[in-house]
Amino acid sequence: METNKKPSNKFSPEVRARAVRMVQEHRGDHASQWAATASNAAKIGCSGETLRNWVRQAFRPARSERLFQCAIAISQVDVATTD
Secondary structure: OOOOOOOOOOOOHHHHHHHHHHHHHOHHHOOOHHHHHHHHHHHHOOOHHHHHHHHHHHOOOOOOHHHHHHHHHHHHHHHHHHO
16 A cells, blocks of 8 residues: 555646635635635535645745746736626
C-alpha cells in the first residue's frame, strides 16, 4: 500500500481562483465567511474545508501570485462578456 500518494488536482487553477473570488464577492450575503465559503463550495462541488484552504492560500503573499493572477484574468473575462 502506498502512503505517499500525491493528491489529485480535480479543479483547475482557474476554477479555484473563481471560487475564491465568489467567496469574497458574496461575503456580505452571509452571516460569516464560513457560511459564504460553505455555500460556494456546494455550488462548485468541493468541500467547505477545501475552499477555505484555497481562500487562505490566495491571501498568503508569496504563494498566492499564480492564483491571484488567475483571478484577475477571470474577472477581466467576466467584465468583457458582460459588456
